[in-house]
Each structure stands twice: as C-alpha cells, then as structure tokens.
Amino acid sequence: MSITRRALLARSAAGGAATVAPGLAAPALAQTDPIRIGYLPALTGPSSSTGVGINRGTELAVNEINAAGGINGRKIELVVRDTQSDPTKAVNAVAELTQRARAAIIWGPLNSGEALAATPLIARNRTPMLHPCWVDELIDVQKFPMAFRNAPTNTQVGAAANHYVVDVLKAKKVAVVSDTTGYGTASVNTYVPMLRAKGAEVVYSNHVDAANPDLKPELLRMQAAGAEAIMPWSVNAGFLSRILNTRGAMGWDVPVVGQTTLGSGQTRALLERPEYWSKVYSNNFRTCCYTNGALPARTQEYVNKLKASRIELGDTLLWWVALGWDGAHIMAEALKTAGTKAEDITAYWNKLTARPGVYGTITFTPTQHNGYPDNEVIMCAVNSLKDGAFDLAPGYDK
Numbered sequence: 001m002s003i004t005r006r007a008l009l010a011r012s013a014a015g016g017a018a019t020v021a022p023g024l025a026a027p028a029l030a031q032t033d034p035i036r037i038g039y040l041p042a043l044t045g046p047s048s049s050t051g052v053g054i055n056r057g058t059e060l061a062v063n064e065i066n067a068a069g070g071i072n073g074r075k076i077e078l079v080v081r082d083t084q085s086d087p088t089k090a091v092n093a094v095a096e097l098t099q100r101a102r103a104a105i106i107w108g109p110l111n112s113g114e115a116l117a118a119t120p121l122i123a124r125n126r127t128p129m130l131h132p133c134w135v136d137e138l139i140d141v142q143k144f145p146m147a148f149r150n151a152p153t154n155t156q157v158g159a160a161a162n163h164y165v166v167d168v169l170k171a172k173k174v175a176v177v178s179d180t181t182g183y184g185t186a187s188v189n190t191y192v193p194m195l196r197a198k199g200a201e202v203v204y205s206n207h208v209d210a211a212n213p214d215l216k217p218e219l220l221r222m223q224a225a226g227a228e229a230i231m232p233w234s235v236n237a238g239f240l241s242r243i244l245n246t247r248g249a250m251g252w253d254v255p256v257v258g259q260t261t262l263g264s265g266q267t268r269a270l271l272e273r274p275e276y277w278s279k280v281y282s283n284n285f286r287t288c289c290y291t292n293g294a295l296p297a298r299t300q301e302y303v304n305k306l307k308a309s310r311i312e313l314g315d316t317l318l319w320w321v322a323l324g325w326d327g328a329h330i331m332a333e334a335l336k337t338a339g340t341k342a343e344d345i346t347a348y349w350n351k352l353t354a355r356p357g358v359y360g361t362i363t364f365t366p367t368q369h370n371g372y373p374d375n376e377v378i379m380c381a382v383n384s385l386k387d388g389a390f391d392l393a394p395g396y397d398k
Contacts, residue, residue, distance in 0.1 A: 014283075034077035035070075035335055037062075038097030038127070040108030040118065045085025046210055047111045047181065047235045047327040049266050053320025054110050054327070054370070056311050061328035071335045076328075079103060083114045087182070090114035091121060091147055098125035104340040105130060105331050111235060112138065112183035119144055128345040132323050135186045139223060139369045146346050150362050152325055152372040157283050158191040164281060164379045165229045165257050166198045168395045173203045175227035177218065177243070179210035179234040187233035203227050210239040213320040215246045223252055232258045241270035248276035255279045263382035263390060265315035281393045284380040287360055290391050302358045318388030319359055326357035 039058070040172060041051035058078070066075045079101045082094035090109045097103045098121075105128045109115040114134040122129045123144040131138070132151035139149050165171050176192055178184030180271065185207050192202050203225035208218060222230060232243050240262050249272070261267060262282040271277060287299055295303065301323060311321065330352075338348035350366045362371035380390035 009041075019190070023150070032074060034075045035332060035340060036077045036079050036101055036103045038093075038101060038103030038106045039078045039080045039113065040083050040093060040097075040106065041091055042078070042085040042114065043064050043082040045083075046238065047085035047113065047183075047217050047228045049261050049264050049316070049358065050320055051083075051110045051238050053264075053316035054096075054324035056316070057321035057326075058107070058328050059324075060306070060309060060311060060321075061325045061332075062065055062395045065328070065332050071332060073111025076167050076332065076335075078107075083109055083111070085111065085114070085119035087114045089147050090118040094121040096322050098122060098127045103127060104335060104342075104344065107131070107327060108329060109133065111181075112186065113181040116182045116186075119147055123147060125309070127340055128334075128342050128349070130327055130349075132327065133183070135183060136190065137186075139362055141367055141369055144159045144369075146342060148349050148369045148371065150330060150357075150360070150371050152377050153370055154190045155194075156372065156374055156377050158187070159374075160377045160379055161231065161257055161283055162191065162194050162198055162200075165231065165255075165392060166195070166200050168393075169229060169255055169257070171228035171255070173201050173202070173226045173228045174231060174235070175204035175222035175225065175229070176202055176231045177222075178207050178232065179236055179239050180207045181210070181234070181236075184210075184234050191231065191233070208239075210234060210236040212239075213242070216250070219250060219252070223250070223254075227254060230254055230256045230258075232262070234259060235261045237264055237266040237270060241267050244280065248273060253279065255281065257281045257379070258283070260284060260317060260319070263380065263385060264317050265313075265385070265388075268382075268385070269315070280382045281379050282382050282390075284317075284378055284390055285319050285360060286376045286378050287358060288317075288322060288389050289378060289380050290384070290389060291387075293339065295389060299389075301356055303389075313388035316388055321388065322358040326359045326362070329357070330355065330362065369396070372393055 042048045043051050043053050062076050083090040112135040114131040129147040134154045136153045178188045204222045260283045334345045334348045338344040349364050353365045355362045360376050379393040381393050384391035
C-alpha cells in the first residue's frame with residue numbers, strides 16, 4: 001500500500017494518542033515497554049515539504065526495526081507532534097515529549113525555524129536531540145551538549161552554492177532572497193557575507209513574506225540591479241515556485257541557484273510551465289545524485305527497497321527520505337548499544353565515527369556535533385529529477 005500524505009497525518013494523530021494525558025504522572029517504564037522517541041516533524045503548513053519526505057524514511061525504518069524485534073526486545077514508539085511549521089507549536093510539544101511522555105531521544109524539529117525555538121528547551125530538559133536543521137547556531141556543545149546534527153550546516157550548504165554561482169557560472173552580480181522564517185533570514189545573513197568574500201557583488205538582498213502572491217516587483221528590482229543569478233533560500237515550495245513562475249513570465253533567462261526544495265516534486269507541481277524548471281540548480285548530496293547515470297550502490301539498493309515498499313518519491317526528494325531512514329537507525333543503534341539514559345546516549349554519539357548511511361557519512365566527537373562531511377555537499381540540475389535524485393549540475397567538479 002502506498003504511503004500517502006493523508007495516511008501520514010493519520011499516523012501522526014495516532015502517535016499523539018499514545019502520549020500520557022496532560023496532568024497525569026507518567027508511569028514507570030518496564031523493560032518490555034516501548035522506548036519512546038519524541039518526534040517533531042512539520043507534516044502540515046507552509047514548510048512541510050521537508051517533514052513529509054523525512055517522515056517517510058523515518059516510519060519505514062522504525063517499522064522494519066520493530067518487525068525485526070525492536071531494541072533488545074523493546075519496540076520503538078514514535079510519539080509524533082506535528083509542528084505545523086509553527087515554532088510555537090514545537091515549543092509547546094517539548095515539555096510533553098520530554099517530561100510527560102518521557103522520550104529517550106527527541107528527533108527534530110525538522111525545520112530550522114522550529115528548532116531555533118525548541119532546542120534551548122530540549123537542552124534544559126537534558127534530553128538527547130538529533131536533528132537535520134542547517135542553521136549554524138543550532139549546534140553548540142557548550143550551550144546544547146546533548147544536541148547533534150546529522151546534516152550539513154548553513155555554512156557548508158552556502159559554500160557549495162556560492163562556489164557554483166561565482167566559480168562555475170561566473171556570476172559577479174547576485175540577488176539573494178529568502179522568506180521571513182528563522183531559516184530564511186539566517187540563511188541570507190550567512191550567505192551574503194560569504195558571497196562578498198568571494199568577490200561577488202550582492203545587488204539585491206531581502207526577506208519576503210512567503211505568502212506574498214505577487215513577487216514581480218521583487219524580481220524587477222533584481223533585474224534592474226543587473227543580477228546575473230538569483231539565490232532563493234526557503235523550504236516553502238509555494239514561495240519558490242512563484243519565483244520561478246515570475247522569472248519565466250518575464251522571459252528573464254537568469255539562473256536560479258539555492259535551497260534543495262527548488263527541486264522537489266511539490267515545487268514542480270506548482271510550476272505554470274515545465275520549462276520554468278530549466279537553469280535551476282539546487283543544493284543536494286553526492287550520495288543521492290547520479291554520477292554517469294548511476295546512483296551509488298548503497299543508494300540504489302535503498303531506492304529498490306523504497307519501491308518494493310511502495311514509498312512515493314515523485315512528490316519529494318530522495319535525500320529527505322534517506323535522511324529520515326538514517327536518522328532512525330542512528331537513534332536505534334545508540335539505544336541498542338548504550339541504553340536509554342541520556343548521558344549514555346550522548347557518550348555513544350560523541351564517539352560515532354564515519355558511520356556510513358544512504359544520505360551521508362556521519363562522524364561526531366565530544367567537541368564537534370556537526371556530523372556531515374563537506375565533500376558530500378554538491379549542486380544538482382533540478383530538471384533531471386528521477387526517483388527523487390538528480391544529475392550533478394553542469395560544470396560542477398567537486
């Protein structure tokens with residue numbers, strides 16, 4: 001049976017029902033009771049593209065782990081709270097998951113805007129936290145000693161995109177735009193100085209409400225300023241598709257280089273014409289891209305598994321699904337080896353070395369909780385989408 005968005009949301013509601021009712025003391029957990037993982041995806045709302053994709057991989061991995069006997073005989077129970085792309089809802093869920101549900105680990109939030117609000121509270125409750133959010137400040141071993149990232153930082157992502165714009169496309173005048181979320185604003189604030197350091201002139205920079213239905217005034221300003229590339233930073237498929245539709249309607253043949261959601265099936269579905277996806281290049285990851293027409297062997301094996309399980313890839317990205325899969329296994333391996341005590345899980349992750357995954361190779365140390373390697377962050381051509389993966393962008397050489 002294919003996993004659909006409606007079924008996904010039903011599972012979220014069912015997962016929530018398993019949580020201890022507010023106001024009641026949580027019972028002691030027997031050694032045969034499920035191990036709870038508090039899970040904070042955005043399954044609905046304007047930033048849900050990421051959460052929907054990651055959730056498919058997370059659920060598949062947890063179901064298979066449980067079917068194989070769980071963690072030393074104990075099943076994993078995902079206690080799901082849909083943040084609805086709203087930082088306030090993520091914050092409200094933290095106390096429930098860490099205190100009343102007594103989650104051993106928090107998985108998420110999956111978007112930086114929610115993570116910026118929730119991470120300090122999770123740290124205060126001394127619960128180990130694994131997340132894939134890019135904003136650099138979300139990992140700080142002094143402030144958040146139990147928080148780990150199994151994804152790149154904004155700095156890593158921006159370095160790959162800026163390299164492509166300046167060194168490969170040879171664009172010297174660049175327009176940088178984002179939505180007004182925490183992720184969007186942090187991205188622009190990080191990438192603009194990086195571009196200038198590479199010798200590019202940032203001729204336009206702004207944060208725009210993602211719900212703005214008319215982006216033509218913004219693109220006209222970019223065009224009038226002589227922009228030779230547009231770099232949009234948002235996980236909102238509607239916002240990104242309006243940029244591409246407006247560029248196409250203007251007949252402006254300028255490349256667009258930016259966030260991975262540019263290449264999602266949700267963004268493609270909102271395009272007014274298929275050709276508006278041409279000359280669009282997004283961040284992606286080497287393990288989830290085609291090289292000479294082929295995926296890496298481990299990735300192809302995983303895609304075959306997804307197809308056999310009828311996991312939909314046409315409306316999402318392979319790396320999102322693979323990240324959820326890898327994340328669930330990273331948590332399960334820690335629980336199996338170290339147990340459920342927070343300090344033991346943290347100690348286990350602090351020694352994780354070159355763990356191979358479908359999405360990436362993860363390494364943590366006691367002083368470095370950013371686990372993703374620089375050399376696996378690359379750029380791709382979005383109109384080459386097949387099974388959620390892409391060809392490397394033209395001229396991309398590293």
